[in-house]
Amino acid sequence: MNELNICPICGGTFEEKSIQLDFRYKGRLIVIEGVPAQVCKDCGEQLISARTSKDIEALLDSDIKPIKQINVPVLPFRHIAQA
Ligand SMILES: [Zn+2]
Structure with a gap:
């Protein structure tokens, strides 16, 4: 298996997903939808x-x-006081 498919954080497996990202760009908050990414099934x-x-x-x-x-x-x- 390609080691790029193994999560460096938890050792889980990545899957191809379409995600939403937000950026600060030139002082504005910008959201980009439908970004192709590898997302770990276990830790995200x-x-x-x-x-x-x-x-x-x-x-x-x-x-x-x-x-x-x-x-x-x-x-x-x-x-905020934590319970
Ligand atoms: Zn993971």
Whole structure:
């Protein structure tokens, strides 16, 4: 088996999935949907190929119009007593 298919964190198996990623880019929060990635079945670790990373950079640099806008909740930090 190709060692790229073994999770470096837990030793689990990766499977090909389409995921959602968020980035800070030029001061804005940007979400990219449908990114192909290897996702560990056991711990959820996500690996993105160098090729896909390049595509993401190119996408962030392009002026492609967003398909939708989402509202993101913003919380003020507070210390919360842990039970
Ligand atoms: Zn894992």
